[in-house]
Amino acid sequence: MLTVDFDRLGIGPGTKVIDVGCGAGRHSFEAYRRGADIVAFDQNAGDLADVQTLFEAMAEVGEAPDYAKAETVRGDALDLPYGDGAFDVVIASEILEHIPRDGQAINELARVLKPGGVLAVTVPRWLPERICWALSDEYHANEGGHIRIYRADELRDKITARGVRHIRTEHAHALHAPYWWLKCAVGVTAEKNPLVSAYHRLLVWDMMSAPPLTRVTERLLDPLIGKSVALYFAKPVVRLGGN
Template sequence: MGDERNEMLTVDFDRLCIGPGRSVLDVGCGAGRHAFEAYRRGADVVAFDHDATELEGVAAMFAGMAEEGDASAEATTTTKVGDALDLPFPDDSFDVVIASEVLEHIVEDEKAMWELARVVKPGGSVAVTVPRWLPERICWALSDAYHEVEGGHVRIYRASELTDRLRAAGLRPLGTDYAHALHAPYWWLKCAVGVDREDHPLTKAYHRMLVWDMLRAPWLTHTAERLLDPLIGKSVVVYLDKPEGAVA
């Protein structure tokens, strides 16, 4: 089960030192995969998103995890509906802030970056992930429907650009990583055959392989993905902290 969860995560939780006594904000949490892992590790978690319906599912999962004993009894969870451009939290509130696959949807992304920097504590950690430039550029070239949808992707970042803009918001970059290389060809296939075509045999076969990989976490595909991540990883991850003495 642990390997399966790790296959689904974009952020390296060991690198963020997430555990008991740490407060974690998952901005744009979506279905909650990162929030759930933070809760499993004993952190006090706030799952934040603009989609109230999505958060209902996250809250139900939190409750189920608590009932099954899949999280520390001391850890706490909260779900909160809101706007990433105006986070409803005081300055310097969280030890760790995660924003995974969020900024590419936001027109005023620099304002959102300043909000991430504002709510993390001095000395605290931030992890930001977005689609990587090359895999994303191929998707855009293959299909307008991939990104020209309501709430879709409004820009493609280069890692250096994303890092520079987060630095300008007051955060200190610590390193960059890449993830989900095996997912990039899947999205290229979907874009090539039609993003709404769920019945195409190529995409169905590839999707079955991805599910098998997540459930089984075999050595072969795990090793292949780690080797391919620097080349075609679907997501780029930037790790940062907020310098001590920084003013929110």
Template sequence: MLTVDFNRFPVRPGDRVLDLGCGGGRHAFELYRRGAAVVAFDRDEAELAGVAGMFAAMRAEGEAPEGARAEAVAGDALALPFPDGSFDRVVAAEILEHIPDDTRAMAELFRVLRPGGIAAVTVPSWLPERVCWALSEEYHTVEGGHIRIYTRAELEAKLKAAGFRIGPHHHAHALHAPYWWIKCAVGVDADEHPAARLYHRLLVWDIMKRPWLTRSAERLLNPLIGKSVVVYLRRPPAPPRRGADKAAEGAGLAHAAA
């Protein structure tokens, strides 16, 4: 289940892409299939082991094109172990709402993205998340859980302050919002509750079959109750070097004199 729209976030074979806070690897696997050189990054080493295992299985089955590369790296989002400008693209999906010092994480994201590169940042949408917090204290007080609710304006303002140029946005996964409302109402861990189990079956059926009815319903509902908001960003290109400008100007004058 992808949150990022790859029509708005183009990835070409050979692009260096960081999946920051990759979790189970859903975006990292898609990036690998598209031929990128992927780094799946997370602090959860146990989950990363599963991601690395899936990368190996994909290689064995020929699911990634020739030249694609993938690795899993453990570390801290506040101190990324990569040089400045290491990546052409960065995905940060459903991670910032977990990090107390989110502005520092945004600064690190900006630092490792090359000038002119593109990032996709997703967080839980304000309204569906507010309903979850109202229904369940456990939902947002569990260790490692969500510690803040963003409005899109707040998220974009923080990203702009980090240096990004703000691009388009959209919402995703409207059909998943009611599932989490049910879970919050009956108990976050009550997976076997009849209501939660029945709705989960509906979501699995929708993901597997993608029928036009539910796909159309989700497109209509996404702006209202989409579980996630996705913002696309660009790091501004580096300004031309003054020496290079002078050299180009001198070459131009010489050419004109000739």
């Protein structure tokens, strides 16, 4: 399940991509499939071991082009171990809401993006997230949990202040918002609740089958209750000597 729209990133053979806070690797795998040189970056060693295993499996079965490169790197998003302008594309999906010093993380995302490159940032959307917080403290008040709720325009301005240009805002995963509201209402860990289980089966079926009815329904609902907001930015190219 991708939150970032890869058709907006211009990823192709040899594109240098870093997926900061890659988690289970969903965006890293898609970049690899498209032929990128991808760095899956995270602080969780267990997640990175699983991502590396799947990178190797993808290479073995030919799910990624032979020329594509994939590696996992453990580190801190507040201090990325790369030079300025090292990457054509920078992805940071659903991580900033976890980071106390989000401004420093944003500085790093913008710093390692090369001029002319694209930055994609996604976070939980304000309204669906407010409902979750109102229904359940357990949803967010835990170690490593969500520590803030962003308004899209405030986050956009915070990122553009780092010298990148906002190019688009989209919303995603409308069908997932009611699922999380339901979980928050009955208990976030109540996976065996009949309503939660039934809705989860629906979401899995939708992801595996992508039936036209649910795909159209979600596209119509995304602007209203999309669970995530995705913001896209471009780093200006500095032209010297009037050229």
